[in-house]
Amino acid sequence: MDNETNSAVKLTWFDKIFKPQVITLPNGHSTIRRRSRAPFIVALVLLAIILSLRMTGFDMGLIIRKFDKLMDLMVKLFHPKWSFFDKVTRPLIDTIKMSILGTVIGCALALPIAVLSSTNIDKNRVIVSVLRFILALIRTLPTLVIALVCALIFGLGTFAGTLAISIFTFGIVAKMLYESIETIDMGPFEAMEAMGANKFQAFWSACVPQILPVYLSHSLYCFEMNVRASAILGYVGAGGLGITINERIGWRDYEGLGMVLLTLFVVVVAIEFTSEYLRGKLS
């Protein structure tokens, strides 16, 4: 009897356990309404919260008990020590330089790999899946861990930081780029091939103009992230602002820390605005 209605509404394993409600319409036909999944999902989330609370030993009382300590810290943070600005500029410029160089290197390496791992250009399934798997593995590694390993191998300083940023940028830009390359219009490429252009000529004149703006836009976006990320790399000794931040917190000089964070904020916002403006132009 229900054959027609069943085919109209897709049933999953969930509906086999919780039978859908059958509604008979005035005209004699019957239709079904699937049971809501909401209670089930809410129960799962609640279970996850309870388990997590037990595992992390988190309790709200902690924040309330330490509230005055927190306020004390915040008040100091919002009264930055202006005289500290002189000591912020050098590490800040180091941080920016690290992110520029890291972004450029990472993006340069990402371009060929991204082209090779997009299914519409590279027809070899094996290469595509191997490259994508490697990219996915690179992306799972935390930047800070990469930076720490680099610092252990190449010594403390900006070089280790730059290398860590390049690796991180490479993973992210390559992924974003192959996803965009797969959405480009392959019509012009085929048309040019049909006109007698060889693969490289067709790719150069039909695909590159489509890829290039997206590539620049992704690179700028990644640069934004890198400035923020590289600010903390100094914590593991990879140069830049992180060293200063760690030092200030260690000495409980929250006014100095406030100044560092304020400068970082201004620089990051300035870079974000410029990059957003440029990315708007590109698209």
Added chain:
Amino acid sequence: MAEKLEKIEKAVDEKLTVAEMYANRPRKWWVYTLVVLIIAALVGWSGSTVQFEGLTVTGRSVAQGVISGITHPDLKLMFGTSNTDVPYLLLQTMAIAVLGTIFGAILAIPFAFLASTNILPKPLAYLFRVVILLIRTIPSLVWALMWIRVTGPGAACGVITQSVCSIGMISKMYITAIEDLDTRILESLDAMGCTPFQKIRYGVIPQLTASFISTTIYRFDINLKDATTLGIVGAGGIGASLVQCLNSRRWAMVGSFVWGLMILVLIIEYLSTQVRSKLARGE
């Protein structure tokens, strides 16, 4: 656009051959030269500080150790069940991310509504946006370092850090969803004589749930990766053990931590992409 069409029409009128049209194709060479020049200048400027100084004395052995650790992970640590083994630490990392994301998502709701220009007058909304930007620019590690001073080290500190950090990005994405609200639905509900509560229940909430949940899941993805690094400063999770092993050069243990971390992040990333694409399709 019109200019381009005119050019093509002119070319068709003049009966140019394909080869001639190809020779006349638009060239933006000066834009590309400018971009290349700017990038070259930036690289030159930043290359001056970032210098390769060769390996450290132990650099070679560290590199070999990392490779041998990854190829020969400590299997007992990887599948053990005690408090210091990989599965427990991964679960704890996940617990931090779960709580941090859920608290962050809840805290972000008021922020997002207060910063939406279609709800509050523009100057007020922009004020809240600056606060959100402030939260977003300060790196999560710095938040963690500050919170440790308040709460002491441990997983609870990680939870608080992530709750605060998540507000920044989550509310930024909530704002876009709120500003895209279709107000015509509210008008028609108004015309039907609905109470404000009914308008929110049937006009606002159904429009926002999918994108809010999608944003939250996306942030969970990010928070999980972040939670792995928070341990480095002592805020719980797998990071602390990983860094300890790195610093004491126990490579087999490093290998098992890295593998555990990579597998967990890959699984969560896969699941989150699946759920989010389902949400986007409206299932």
